[in-house]
Amino acid sequence: ADIAAARLLADEAAERGARDCLQVHGGMGFTWESEVHLHLKRAWVRAQRGGGTTESEELLATDLTV
Known part of the structure; x- marks a missing residue:
């Protein structure tokens, strides 16, 4: 469960960081x-x-839930 939670957080952080980077760089x-x-x-x-x-x-x- 700890690995699954870490993976979810890492994936979310990677996508959010990339989106923010695109926003800063614009077109x-x-x-x-x-x-x-x-x-x-x-x-x-x-x-x-x-x-x-x-x-x-x-x-x-x-x-x-367990």
Whole structure:
């Protein structure tokens, strides 16, 4: 359960950080001249890898209800 919670927090932090970075860089963050957009794409892929967040959420919910 601790690992599932840590994974959920890490995935959320990675996506939020990448979105904030894109907001700061504005339109430049979406161009190929800047690698900012790649961080958001990597955060999305990381969140979906290994079953996605749904699997971690279900594991954490099961552990909390027991």
